Amino acid sequence: MSPRFFPYSHLEFRSGIPVIAVSGFHIQLIHASTGAVLFSTLNSPPYIQESLKKSGPIRCAVLDNSNTHLVTLADDKKLKVWKLDGLQLLHERELPKRPTSATCTLDGQTIVVADKFGDVFSYPLHPPPGSESQISTSAPLPQEDSTTPGESISVYATADITLPAVKTSSNKRKSKKQKLHENPPAPRSSLASHVPTSDGTLVLGHTSLLTCFLLTADNKYIVTADRDEHIRISWYPQGFCIESFCLGHTQFVSAVHIPSDRPGTLISGGGDAELKIWDWRSGKHEMDIPILDSVKPYIKVKVKSYTRTASTNFTEEQADRSREGTEDQESAPHASEEQAVLAVQKIRTLSDHILFTVTGGSALFSVAFLNGTSTAPSVHAVNFGKPVLNFTIAPDKRIWVNIDLNWSENENGDDYGDDSPAGKAIRVVNLAADGQLSDVSLTSTPPILDALQEKCLIEASAEDLAALNLYSSLQSLPKNTGEYDGDDDDLGNATPRATGIPKNIRTNTRKKSQGSGGGKKEQGKLKSQKAVAEKTKKHGNQSVHRDVEDVVPHEENASESKLLKSEGPATEADSEDIRMLDS
Amino acid sequence: QKRFYRQRAHANPFSDHTLDYPKSPQHMDWHAHYPGVAPGKKPEFADIGCGFGGLSISLAPLFPDTLILGRVLLLGIKALAGLLSGMEIRVQVSQYVKDRITALRTANTGEPKAHYQNVSIVRANAMKFLANYFEKASLSALFFLFPDPHFKVRKHKARIISPTLLAEYAFVLRPGGIVYTITDVKDLHDWMKTHLENFPLFEPVSEEELRAEGKGDIVDAVYTSTEEGKKVERNKGEKWLACFRRIEVPR
Numbered sequence: 001m002s003p004r005f006f007p008y009s010h011l012e013f014r015s016g017i018p019v020i021a022v023s024g025f026h027i028q029l030i031h032a033s034t035g036a037v038l039f040s041t042l043n044s045p046p047y048i049q050e051s052l053k054k055s056g057p058i059r060c061a062v063l064d065n066s067n068t069h070l071v072t073l074a075d076d077k078k079l080k081v082w083k084l085d086g087l088q089l090l091h092e093r094e095l096p097k098r099p100t101s102a103t104c105t106l107d108g109q110t111i112v113v114a115d116k117f118g119d120v121f122s123y124p125l126h127p128p129p130g131s132e133s134q135i136s137t138s139a140p141l142p143q144e145d146s147t148t149p150g151e152s153i154s155v156y157a158t159a160d161i162t163l164p165a166v167k168t169s170s171n172k173r174k175s176k177k178q179k180l181h182e183n184p185p186a187p188r189s190s191l192a193s194h195v196p197t198s199d200g201t202l203v204l205g206h207t208s209l210l211t212c213f214l215l216t217a218d219n220k221y222i223v224t225a226d227r228d229e230h231i232r233i234s235w236y237p238q239g240f241c242i243e244s245f246c247l248g249h250t251q252f253v254s255a256v257h258i259p260s261d262r263p264g265t266l267i268s269g270g271g272d273a274e275l276k277i278w279d280w281r282s283g284k285h286e287m288d289i290p291i292l293d294s295v296k297p298y299i300k301v302k303v304k305s306y307t308r309t310a311s312t313n314f315t316e317e318q319a320d321r322s323r324e325g326t327e328d329q330e331s332a333p334h335a336s337e338e339q340a341v342l343a344v345q346k347i348r349t350l351s352d353h354i355l356f357t358v359t360g361g362s363a364l365f366s367v368a369f370l371n372g373t374s375t376a377p378s379v380h381a382v383n384f385g386k387p388v389l390n391f392t393i394a395p396d397k398r399i400w401v402n403i404d405l406n407w408s409e410n411e412n413g414d415d416y417g418d419d420s421p422a423g424k425a426i427r428v429v430n431l432a433a434d435g436q437l438s439d440v441s442l443t444s445t446p447p448i449l450d451a452l453q454e455k456c457l458i459e460a461s462a463e464d465l466a467a468l469n470l471y472s473s474l475q476s477l478p479k480n481t482g483e484y485d486g487d488d489d490d491l492g493n494a495t496p497r498a499t500g501i502p503k504n505i506r507t508n509t510r511k512k513s514q515g516s517g518g519g520k521k522e523q524g525k526l527k528s529q530k531a532v533a534e535k536t537k538k539h540g541n542q543s544v545h546r547d548v549e550d551v552v553p554h555e556e557n558a559s560e561s562k563l564l565k566s567e568g569p570a571t572e573a574d575s576e577d578i579r580m581l582d583s
Numbered sequence: 584q585k586r587f588y589r590q591r592a593h594a595n596p597f598s599d600h601t602l603d604y605p606k607s608p609q610h611m612d613w614h615a616h617y618p619g620v621a622p623g624k625k626p627e628f629a630d631i632g633c634g635f636g637g638l639s640i641s642l643a644p645l646f647p648d649t650l651i652l653g654r655v656l657l658l659g660i661k662a663l664a665g666l667l668s669g670m671e672i673r674v675q676v677s678q679y680v681k682d683r684i685t686a687l688r689t690a691n692t693g694e695p696k697a698h699y700q701n702v703s704i705v706r707a708n709a710m711k712f713l714a715n716y717f718e719k720a721s722l723s724a725l726f727f728l729f730p731d732p733h734f735k736v737r738k739h740k741a742r743i744i745s746p747t748l749l750a751e752y753a754f755v756l757r758p759g760g761i762v763y764t765i766t767d768v769k770d771l772h773d774w775m776k777t778h779l780e781n782f783p784l785f786e787p788v789s790e791e792e793l794r795a796e797g798k799g800d801i802v803d804a805v806y807t808s809t810e811e812g813k814k815v816e817r818n819k820g821e822k823w824l825a826c827f828r829r830i831e832v833p834r
Contacts, residue, residue, distance in 0.1 A: 119747065194746050205747025207710045228711055229606070234750065240783055241832065242754040245714045247607035283719075285607075 004465060005457040008402040008425055010061045013394035017084070019448055020070065022061045023458050024468075025052040027072070029087060035451030039087040042458070048089050055080075057468055060101050064108035069125060071111050073099045079113060081125065093127055096197045100210055106219045112203065112236075114210040120224060120239060121200035128199055204239030206230065211254045211270070211477065217263060223280065225253035227477055231268055233280050244283035248276060252343075252477045255356070259349035259369075267354060269344025271478055275354065275367075289354070289367055292342055294379035300387050300407070301360030301471045302338035341474045350393055353435050357388045360471045364391055364401055366435050382437035384427055389470060391429075398440070399429040406465055426452045604707055608718040617650055619688065619700030626652040629717065629755075630726040631709045631743060633671050634810060636680035636702075638728055640687065641808035643702040644694075645800050649723075652716075653680060653704040677706040710743065713751050720757035724801070727764045729811035732771040744775040746782065753784040756829040761788065761798070763805050764825045767815045772823035785827040793826060802826075 006024030013019055018029040018038050029039040041052060052058075056075030063070050063084065070082040079099065080092040097115040104111055104125075112122045194202050208226035215222050215236055221243060222236040231246040231253055251271030258266050258280070266280035273292035278285055343359040353366045363381040370377055390402040405424040428441045428449060441449065605611040614622040628646070630639045633653030642651055653671060671677045687699040707716065730743045739745075744764065752762060762785065764775045779785045793802050806812060806822060815822055 194740075202746060204750055205745075207748065230714065232714075235834070238783070238832070238834075240746075240750045240753070242719075242750050244719065245607075245754075247715060250606055 003459050004406055004462070005425070006057075006460040006464070006468075007389055007404045007406065007470075008452065009058060010390055011392045011400050011402060011426070011452075012061070012063055013392060013400065014063070014067060015395045017067045019452075020061070020063065020084075021452060021456060022058050022072075023456075024057055024460055024464060025049075025055070025074075026458055027058070027061070027070070027082070027087060028456055029084070030448060030451055030456060032448055033446075035447035035449075035455075037451070037456060041087060044087070044089070051089075051092070057464075060099070062102055062104055064104040065106060066108050069104070069108060071102050071104060073102055073113070079111065079123065081111070091127055093123065093199075094197055096121070096195065096200070101212060103213070103215055105215065110237075112213075112215060112222070113200075114213045114224065116209055118206040118208050118210050118226065119194055120203040120205065120210070120213065120222065121196050122203050122237065123200045201237075202239075203237060204232075204234050206232065211252060211473075212256050214256055214258065216258060217260060221280075223256055223258070223266060225256050225268065225270075227252040227479070229253060229270075231256065231266070231278070231280075233266075233283070244281060246276075246278040246280055246283050246285065248285045252479070254359075254473065254477060255344045255347045257347040257349065261349070262369075267347050267349070269347055269356060271342055273342070275344065275347070275356065289379075290376050291344075291356075291365070291367065291379055294381065295342065295358055295361060295363075295365060296340055298361045298363040298381060298383060299340040299342065299358060300362045300409075301474060303341045303471075303474045305337055305339055341478055343474055343477055345388075346391065348391075348393060350397065350399070350431055351433070353431060355391070355393075355399065355431070357391055359473055360387050362387050364388060364399065364429055364437055366431060366437050368435050378435075380435050380437050382429055382439055384439070386424065387471070397431070399431065399437075401427040401429055403427060404470060424453075425457060604712045604715045606715065608714075608716060608721075611716055613650070616652075616703035616705070617700060619698065620650065624650055625721055626650040626717070627722055628652065628724040628726070629722050630728065631713075632727065632730055633680065633704065634676060634729075636683060636704060637809035637812070638726055638804055639680075639702045639704070640683065640699070641804045642801065643699050645804070647698065647701060649701060651702045653702070671704060671706060673706075677704055680704045710741075710748060713755060717755040719754055720760075722756050723760045725752055725756055725760070725762045726805065727762070727775070728805060728809050729766055729815070730764075730771070730775075732766070732768045734770075739774075742771070742774065744778050746778055749778060749782045749785070753782070753829055758829050758831045760829045761793070762827045762829070763801070764827075765805050765812070765822055767820040767822050769821075769823065772825060776825045779825065779827045783832050784829060786830050788826050788828045790824060790826070 006026075008021055008023045010022040011019065013032070017032075019032050021028045021030055026041045028037055028041070030037055041048065044052075052074075054076070055078055058072050058074050060073040061070060062072075068084060069090075070084050070087075072080045072082065074080075075098075077095045077098055078092045079095055079102070081090045082088060083090055095113060095115065097117040097119065099113045099115050102111055102113040105122075109125050110122050111125060112120060114120045194205055196202055203222065204224065206224060206226045206228075208228040208230065210224055210226050213222060213224040219236055221233055222239060223231065223233050225231045229247070229249040229251060231249070233243045233246070235241040235243060246266060246268065249268065249270055249272050253268050253270035255269045256266060257268075264279055264281060265286075266278040267275055268278065269275045269291075274288040274290045276285060277287045277289065341360075345357045345359045345361075347354060347356045349355065349369060350366075352369050354369050355364065355366050357364055362385055363383045365379050365381050367379045368377040384401065384403050386407045387404045388401055389404050392400050394400055403424055403426065426441070426449060427439055428444070430438050430440045432438065613625055614620070617624065627649045628639075628642065628651040630636075630651070630653045633639055636653050639651045639653040671680065681704055684699060684702055684704065691698050705716065727743055731741070733739055733741045756762065762779065764772075764779070766772050766775070776787075780787060790802055793799070802824070805824065807816070812822065
């Protein structure tokens with residue numbers, strides 16, 4: 001078996017520093033001209049390597065403006081901060097929820113992190129001295145933070161140490177009230193739901209999974225986008241003050257960008273068929289750039305859509321927790337057609353053009369950024385054959401593209417595809433003045449490119465690669481596939497679409513999913529014979545609501561509901577009963 | 584079994600229900616909800632979790648030129664709300680309110696004040712989509728009457744008042760606008776009061792101040808006009824009011 005290698009997940013090119021290459025669990029610093037590997041976590045002490053492996057593949061790597069510190073996030077809840085020079089791991093901290101992305105403030109003293117739950121927290125660059133989360137190079141494996149994140153009692157203790165010890169300038173400006181807001185004191189008999197851990201400060205929160213965010217160049221505003229089509233612009237660091245919303249997406253938003261030469265403009269993309277351009281301060285939607293038709297042919301990674309037949313649902317109710325897979329398919333033979341899902345992955349601008357990629361798409365796209373033209377600009381593409389994982393613009397304006405070198409048409413089987421990985425991990429692209437993109441990887445091959453293509457490749461086992469799960473967002477972000485997303489935070493089941501004008505009445509022909517308890521996908525059902533008979537897709541969740549005529553709208557109903565309400569916790573038991581009665 | 588035919592009191596606001604919602608406030612057709620009112624007028628009072636509409640309907644004749652909306656979040660039929668906007672996620676309840684409003688409008692055509700043309704209801708998830716309905720600073724009053732206490736700690740994130748949601752309420756409420764909260768659950772009252780007090784864009788306002796400002800009618804309605812409120816009285820429970828004014832803060 002020929003060895004397989006991790007694809008590169010991130011590359012960073014900046015003048016005056018080595019190239020930062022992240023692949024799998026590891027980080028390498030490579031000399032920008034000679035291609036020599038200067039530092040690599042492969043050479044780090046064993047306990048750091050252990051920690052890296054345990055955390056899972058690195059999903060986010062951010063370098064601060066002064067090129068001093070590197071912040072990484074992986075699949076666990078740890079925030080790691082490295083000193084770039086020497087690739088020294090300074091410390092790691094436990095975050096309250098699984099992070100999705102992070103960024104550093106201009107002064108490099110604060111790290112802003114968004115999480116799956118929908119919250120954004122900010123952390124001082126260095127945790128306060130004396131906290132258990134620090135790692136010194138001579139120490140053995142880092143102590144786990146003793147407080148468990150989430151909703152356990154110990155979080156209350158952390159909440160007492162609410163104010164970050166590091167005096168950032170923003171701290172001084174804050175009013176007492178603001179400080180209290182950012183670190184909500186847990187009311188005595190219960191715990192607040194947005195309690196930070198590890199000296200974090202709550203910046204803001206969405207009631208939805210946060211997909212992407214950015215800080216404006218002057219760090220005065222924070223733009224956050226979620227799965228429920230919202231783009232929100234709030235003050236930073238006073239995230240409690242919303243400046244505006246950019247509303248108009250009808251599908252999840254997965255990428256946002258503010259061009260450096262047009263600081264008042266916001267470009268956004270997600271599941272919609274077009275990119276949207278906004279004047280973000282006012283929230284005004286300025287124009288759409290249609291991309292779906294141009295992009296669709298290049299979407300290589302397809303998503304299975306599950307269809308279920310009526311007879312199968314009860315067993316599936318049990319299996320609903322795991323979407324990703326095979327368990328869902330065990331029951332009844334149902335068609336699992338594959339379809340292409342559009343999810344804009346990353347947006348950047350270069351020389352009056354918008355560059356973007358889509359998750360699972362094998363091309364880099366460019367489209368002219370023209371304001372006020374009547375005809376839709378054409379979308380140029382350069383195809384690489386295999387899905388693009390990321391792209392970076394280097395100081396010389398060349399675009400470096402990371403490819404999923406292991407991907408093959410036959411789907412993550414043990415089929416390697418006959419191409420050797422060398423020569424496929426990275427492509428270099430040139431953007432011409434007219435927007436055309438061309439692959440120049442073969443015409444100019446600087447030593448750094450050779451190094452990345454070959455000697456810097458890190459071997460990966462089959463399990464490692466399977467755990468990469470590079471395209472899960474294609475399943476988890478859209479709302480109409482009948483899939484649940486598997487969070488512990490019951491966000492989002494099957495869903496509605498945002499329409500232009502809300503409809504008056506919806507008839508109950510479909511089953512609706514109605515979660516009720518925390519955490520799990522509860523089946524709070526309303527009893528209905530019809531519902532049982534007309535189950536169609538969706539994970540056997542519940543039952544529809546009875547017809548309107550059956551409503552008994554008066555006091556009695558209210559008191560009945562009140563009764564149910566005060567039984568509160570009994571709802572889970574109720575659901576059990578209902579289910580059994582149904583069968 | 585009989586009780587399973589009732590509408591459940593809870594609906595998970597984090598789920599994606601099959602609700603339609605406008606993609607932005609500019610796309611919201613308020614006139615469809617308030618046909619008897621000039622198009623272009625928007626709600627000013629919003630009753631979140633309006634239940635059976637008691638508050639909105641009581642307030643309607645007091646503020647005949649103001650649109651009031653009730654929001655319902657029960658699953659099922661969606662009813663749309665009006666200028667006094669009631670927002671409620673529960674289906675059957677929203678349907679009930681819609682019917683009740685229709686009946687009131689028909690019975691009172693021609694009435695100068697109690698015409699009920701200014702009240703309606705929307706079935707919506709206010710926790711997720713409030714900003715889809717209301718523009719910045721467009722409301723002058725927000726009502727959270729007897730909200731679901733979500734007693735369990737792990738359910739606290741579903742409470743309608745939270746540090747993260749308060750930012751949205753402050754966004755839709757204009758400076759000077761008032762948030763009215765009332766509950767018979769002391770813990771919840773403490774929770775809401777603490778969170779609102781700690782939120783930089785709200786400052787507490789006492790009942791006396793509100794009455795002095797001429798909002799006594801509203802306060803009375805908050806205490807007594809909801810089904811829930813009446814029930815609390817029948818059971819000799821206590822009600823705790825907590826009101827806050829939306830303020831501005833410097834950058």
